[in-house]
Amino acid sequence: MTTPNELRLLPWSGPGDKPCYLSTDDPDGYMSRLADSIEAIQLGTAKELLEEASEVLDTQDTSLQGMRSLVKELTGALGDVYRVAMSRGHLLATSAPRESN
Structure with missing residues (x-):
């Protein structure tokens, strides 16, 4: 089994986020x-x-409600991308060869 520092952060949350x-x-x-x-x-x-x-930003006729909806979706997507980046960064760090001093 993997050691605790090699756990993979999964792209979903559990109870209580x-x-x-x-x-x-x-x-x-x-x-x-x-x-x-x-x-x-x-x-x-x-x-x-x-x-x-x-x-949407290139158009002038987007409603405030439309913008709010888009911002909410972007916020969720940014959270997902952040979680993926953290997980992949951690995987790279644990799999990289260690330097000898």
Whole structure:
């Protein structure tokens, strides 16, 4: 099994919005593949929202309610992307070769 510093932060939250972690020796196991798939969906959604936001900002006739809705979606997507970045950054840090002094 993995050591505690090698736990993978999963791209979803548990009860009370607490982080969920995966401990496995199999990066190709079901839960790892599920997490990879959800991360890919989250990143794709963020890309689509970014494109939509750019279009909305270029128009003058967007309602305040429309802007609020877009900002709410962007906030959720940014939270998802942040979680993916933290998880992947942690995985890189734990898998990088350590320097000898």
